[in-house]
Amino acid sequence: MxxxxxxxxxxxxxxxxxxxxxxxxxxxxxxxxxxxxxxxxxxxxxxxxxxxxxxxxxxxxxxxxxxxxxxxxxxxxxxxxxxxxxxxxxxxxxxxxxxxxxxxxxxxxxxxxxxxxxxxxxxxxFNIERYAYFLTREDMDVAQPNLPNDYSFKNFQFNKDEEVYLYVRNTGFAILRGSETPLTVEEVKNMENKADYLEGGIFLLYHQEKPIGVVRSSRDFYNNESVLNIGPLALIPEYQGKGLGRQLLRKALEFGKNTGLPKAVLSANADNERAVHLYTKEGFKKEESVVCYNYKL
Incomplete structure (x- = not known):
């Protein structure tokens, strides 16, 4: 050997x-x-x-x-x-x-x-850093997104909205284990060139003129089948816990259905109980439980 x-x-x-x-x-x-x-x-x-x-x-x-x-x-x-x-x-x-x-x-x-x-x-x-769930949703029929007054979705546009995407994603994930590292403008721009990119699959959520949320839908493969992958789904902290994450999720699922993808998948940290509860209430089922191990050099 x-x-x-x-x-x-x-x-x-x-x-x-x-x-x-x-x-x-x-x-x-x-x-x-x-x-x-x-x-x-x-x-x-x-x-x-x-x-x-x-x-x-x-x-x-x-x-x-x-x-x-x-x-x-x-x-x-x-x-x-x-x-x-x-x-x-x-x-x-x-x-x-x-x-x-x-x-x-x-x-x-x-x-x-x-x-x-x-x-x-x-x-x-090696040390256990966290546990995570891989979840799937078989049925792409979903309730329509229903936003409160003064809230609206906007389609993300490349070469225009990168800073907005960064602000929401980096602020929303600042203390989320495994996602704390902030993205850069160039990394957001490069999403358009990746094999999993789906045109029109990124949505921004605004409260009046303030960007507060983002969800990205991309193409993935699961069990040799093309499926919708949802993530990141992020809200800035002061807007969390208001039911807006549910509307972002439904927006992504609506997009996936209109795109013709038969199933949706996503991942969530097991200790992010609010997110896991939302996903299961919205029809996602746990397929796998995985452990993240790290090794200090």
Whole structure:
């Protein structure tokens, strides 16, 4: 068994490995659209572990783009061994550490019921940061959004509304674990170029002339089916708890139905009880419970 940095010669083998095993792990960055443009580089250091027959039996790839570096974090695209072998995981972590000089911690998500690998992470001194739910809604028929007087929705426009989006999203998520790092104007502009972008799927909520809320709808894939992904959904703090989040959610679902997508998905921190209650009351069901583990460097 040996470990090596991903080379061009083994690139297609690595992609095949990711596709083969992505259903066993967090696949957030392992869809075809993500892997199509993937290249190992300083923002994506990647190693593969080979057995004596030169077959890939484990792989680790870390995402530390500008957004994650601002938060002093790196997120694993994949950190997986075919066999839950402690020594293999330790070897992969040690190799990736040489690429972490700009960050303070690395993190990943794992299914709550994957007790064998969770034991390995505990032994390696990974810590539980939070729990999260992945929720789905099968029925796209939804009550129409119903805003109070003096409130209105506006379609987000690129090259015009980036600062408004930033103000609402960054203010609303300032203390939300996992989303505290603020976005930049360039990152908002780049949403238009991403594979998951749906034209007309971003809505701003105003109280008179004041921007107070935002919801983004994008294309995702779940169980090999194209679905609507809702998020972020954010309100600035002084407007939370007034039923406006429900209207933002319904606006996104209405858009998804009009777009022809058959199902909606979203994620929520388990300790964000208000949000989880809203989603379940609006017809979402918990499909998965996952644990976010971090490792202090």
């Amino acid at each position: 040996n470990i090596e940095y991903l080379s061009e010669a083994r690139y297609s083998d690595f992609i095949d490995f990711c596709i083969k095993y992505r259903n066993e792990i967090d696949d957030s960055f392992l869809y075809e659209e993500d892997l199509k443009n993937f290249q190992p580089d300083e923002d994506n250091p990647t190693y593969i572990v080979l057995n004596d027959q030169s077959k890939i039996i484990a792989a680790v790839s870390l995402i530390k783009d500008s957004y994650f570096r601002r938060g002093k974090k790196g997120r694993f695209r994949i950190f997986h061994s075919v066999e839950p072998n402690l020594n293999i995981y330790k070897l992969m972590l040690q190799s990736i550490k040489s690429h972490t000089t700009e960050i303070d911690q690395v993190f990943l998500f794992i299914q709550e019921d994957n007790l064998v690998v969770r034991d390995i992470f505990h032994f390696m001194q």
